[in-house]
Amino acid sequence: MNNIFVYCELEGTKVAEVSQELLTKGRKLANTLGVQLEAVAAGSGITGKVESQILPYGVDKLHIFDAEGLSPYTSKPHTAVLVNLFKQEQPQICLMGADVVGRDLGPRVSSALHSGLTADCTALEIGPHDDKKNDKHYENLLYQIRPAFGGNIVATIVNPENRPQMATVRSGVMKAEILDPNYKGEVIIEDVAKFVPETEYVTKVLDRHVQAAKNNLKGASIIVSGGYGVGSKEGFDQLYELAKVLHAEVGASRAAVDAGFADHDLQIGQTGVTVRPKVYIACGISGAIQHVAGMKESGIIISINNDENAPINTIADYVINGTVEEVVPKLIKYYKQNSK
Amino acid sequence: MSLKIVVLAKQVPDTRNVGPDAMTPEGTVNRSALPAIFNPEDLNALEQALRLKDQNPGTTVTVITMGPGRAAEVIREAMYRGADGGYLLTDRAFAGADTLATSYALATAIKHVCPEVDLIIGGRQAIDGDTAQVGPQVAEKLGLNQITYVEEIQSLTPTLSKGEGDKSDCSSLLGRGQGRLVVKRHIDGGVETVESPLPCVLTVNGSAAPCRPRNVKRVMTYKRALAPMELAPETTYADLPYAEEYEKKPYLKLGQLTCADVNADLSQCGLAGSPTKVKNVENIVFKAKESKVLTGSDEDVNGLIQELMASHTIG
Numbered sequence: 019m020n021n022i023f024v025y026c027e028l029e030g031t032k033v034a035e036v037s038q039e040l041l042t043k044g045r046k047l048a049n050t051l052g053v054q055l056e057a058v059a060a061g062s063g064i065t066g067k068v069e070s071q072i073l074p075y076g077v078d079k080l081h082i083f084d085a086e087g088l089s090p091y092t093s094k095p096h097t098a099v100l101v102n103l104f105k106q107e108q109p110q111i112c113l114m115g116a117d118v119v120g121r122d123l124g125p126r127v128s129s130a131l132h133s134g135l136t137a138d139c140t141a142l143e144i145g146p147h148d149d150k151k152n153d154k155h156y157e158n159l160l161y162q163i164r165p166a167f168g169g170n171i172v173a174t175i176v177n178p179e180n181r182p183q184m185a186t187v188r189s190g191v192m193k194a195e196i197l198d199p200n201y202k203g204e205v206i207i208e209d210v211a212k213f214v215p216e217t218e219y220v221t222k223v224l225d226r227h228v229q230a231a232k233n234n235l236k237g238a239s240i241i242v243s244g245g246y247g248v249g250s251k252e253g254f255d256q257l258y259e260l261a262k263v264l265h266a267e268v269g270a271s272r273a274a275v276d277a278g279f280a281d282h283d284l285q286i287g288q289t290g291v292t293v294r295p296k297v298y299i300a301c302g303i304s305g306a307i308q309h310v311a312g313m314k315e316s317g318i319i320i321s322i323n324n325d326e327n328a329p330i331n332t333i334a335d336y337v338i339n340g341t342v343e344e345v346v347p348k349l350i351k352y353y354k355q356n357s358k
Numbered sequence: 359m360s361l362k363i364v365v366l367a368k369q370v371p372d373t374r375n376v377g378p379d380a381m382t383p384e385g386t387v388n389r390s391a392l393p394a395i396f397n398p399e400d401l402n403a404l405e406q407a408l409r410l411k412d413q414n415p416g417t418t419v420t421v422i423t424m425g426p427g428r429a430a431e432v433i434r435e436a437m438y439r440g441a442d443g444g445y446l447l448t449d450r451a452f453a454g455a456d457t458l459a460t461s462y463a464l465a466t467a468i469k470h471v472c473p474e475v476d477l478i479i480g481g482r483q484a485i486d487g488d489t490a491q492v493g494p495q496v497a498e499k500l501g502l503n504q505i506t507y508v509e510e511i512q513s514l515t516p517t518l519s520k521g522e523g524d525k526s527d528c529s530s531l532l533g534r535g536q537g538r539l540v541v542k543r544h545i546d547g548g549v550e551t552v553e554s555p556l557p558c559v560l561t562v563n564g565s566a567a568p569c570r571p572r573n574v575k576r577v578m579t580y581k582r583a584l585a586p587m588e589l590a591p592e593t594t595y596a597d598l599p600y601a602e603e604y605e606k607k608p609y610l611k612l613g614q615l616t617c618a619d620v621n622a623d624l625s626q627c628g629l630a631g632s633p634t635k636v637k638n639v640e641n642i643v644f645k646a647k648e649s650k651v652l653t654g655s656d657e658d659v660n661g662l663i664q665e666l667m668a669s670h671t672i673g
Contacts, residue, residue, distance in 0.1 A: 094503060121491075125491035128458065162634075221553070226551070297666070318666075344654045353667075
């Protein structure tokens with residue numbers, strides 16, 4: 019009882035990477051708290067196929083919900099799975115991915131259970147909390163840490179009274195690590211009908227197209243990333259050219275995506291992808307904390323900016339004071355020259 | 359066939375212009391220090407509602423927004439673009455609400471002003487919190503289905519009310535007839551087309567069609583529309599310069615609802631009704647690294663490339 023639960027997202031019978039990242043984090047939190055780690059997988063035809071993708075991360079108990087209506091994901095049946103399971107199991111913490119599924123499911127479950135949910139956390143820790151107003155002390159709460167509000171602050175959120183403490187985390191923020199390939203966890207095949215009434219199957223999926231990601235930002239060793247300072251969609255063409263010669267991937271800041279210079283898939287940061295390349299070349303990126311949250315673990319950071327005081331310069335290994343227009347073509351030119 | 363549509367909209371601080379005084383010491387947003395705008399994705403949501411209104415004569419589009427007096431600007435802006443009217447949900451008791459307490463207040467207001475609603479549409483998320491939680495939570499509180507990340511409404515078959523159409527068509531497990539809609543939604547790595555019964559809640563993605571601009575005639579008609587909260591303290595519409603207009607044109611008096619008006623349970627509102635608490639807030643000071651500062655000159659750029667290649671960092 020009062021264990022940590024991770025909702026494992028599935029595409030068919032494949033467990034999402036973000037779920038494995040959260041299982042790894044959940045294992046660590048469970049060790050700190052001295053409780054067990056449990057996982058939930060809901061889909062169809064998944065029994066016998068998902069266990070080996072989940073248990074090795076140190077899962078003590080895996081609840082499998084296998085029924086036709088559970089794949090592809092729709093909101094109400096998956097909500098019923100978690101709400102009814104949580105009423106029975108009383109978890110203290112529930113983690114899920116902050117992607118389309120997790121951000122659809124998490125709030126609905128939190129509303130039904132009247133528990134707090136914090137979206138897009140960049141760190142999760144365990145610690146005490148004093149509520150000075152009500153003179154109450156709490157031990158072992160989940161600190162849900164996230165940048166907020168325009169990038170100036172990082173907020174630590176706690177849910178003192180309500181359970182489970184729920185948090186979503188973006189893909190790539192945590193690292194997936196197999197604990198033991200032969201980790202012995204219990205597998206429970208749940209009776210779906212007991213959890214999901216027939217009336218919950220209301221959304222019909224008529225058509226569905228999913229493609230593998232078009233870019234490989236998460237795995238790239240060099241990233242050329244553009245911000246608002248790139249100035250235009252055409253300005254990004256230069257970045258693509260530099261990326262091509264360096265065998266790099268192109269990324270973007272939110273400001274560049276919002277301005278229509280780059281596709282949403284390319285967004286790096288708290289509400290985009292988190293990356294850890296060997297080299298990160300930030301072109302015209304000022305460096306709001308949300309962006310930095312998604313790239314600060316890069317090996318070498320090169321900032322090209324005509325604003326000497328851009329916040330990103332303080333975490334950069336190399337700062338080039340100049341415009342993107344001027345510097346990027348020179349990088350291309352001298353790279354070509356020197357690699358001959 | 360006419361529909362009753364509620365659009366949930368939020369006035370948000372423009373996070374593109376954030377200064378150091380953006381947060382209060384308690385960790386809540388210092389709204390007065392920032393320019394306020396119509397949350398961008400709520401405009402995409404409004405457009406979807408207005409398109410349905412174009413296709414289904416007699417449809418009403420009602421905006422509900424929660425906030426202080428100045429948030430009524432969102433209702434006026436929506437009316438300039440085609441909404442029929444709206445309600446400002448405003449009360450000190452709502453202050454400090456997290457997403458769950460906000461959803462409770464909005465769901466309670468919807469039940470109060472539009473119990474027969476066919477469709478509730480909001481933006482996917484607001485730019486001040488980026489949580490995307492309020493839409494699904496409102497849906498859950500109302501016991502309705504939800505479709506998030508909507509790109510486009512492809513078709514809608516309205517719910518038949520009593521007396522309309524063949525009665526045998528109206529009998530459905532869902533109680534209120536057989537209305538359904540088909541939408542295209544964004545999912546990770548692709549798109550999905552789904553069908554849901556009405557009523558339901560949609561949250562619309564920023565990649566959906568942009569909102570139509572203001573209509574000049576509508577701006578002229580509604581520019582003096584005011585919510586009671588916007589009046590100076592101790593004054594009424596009768597004290598305004600164009601008092602007679604407010605008598606003749608009741609639509610200039612925007613709807614306003616307090617906690618008591620919607621019979622909201624105070625323990626579920628505002629800070630008291632919020633399970634999440636802000637423990638602390640830190641200003642971020644990046645840990646400065648020793649950075650090597652270069653100019654954009656040919657010499658410096660060439661030097662950098664040579665250095666990085668020599669260390670096998672690139673190439």
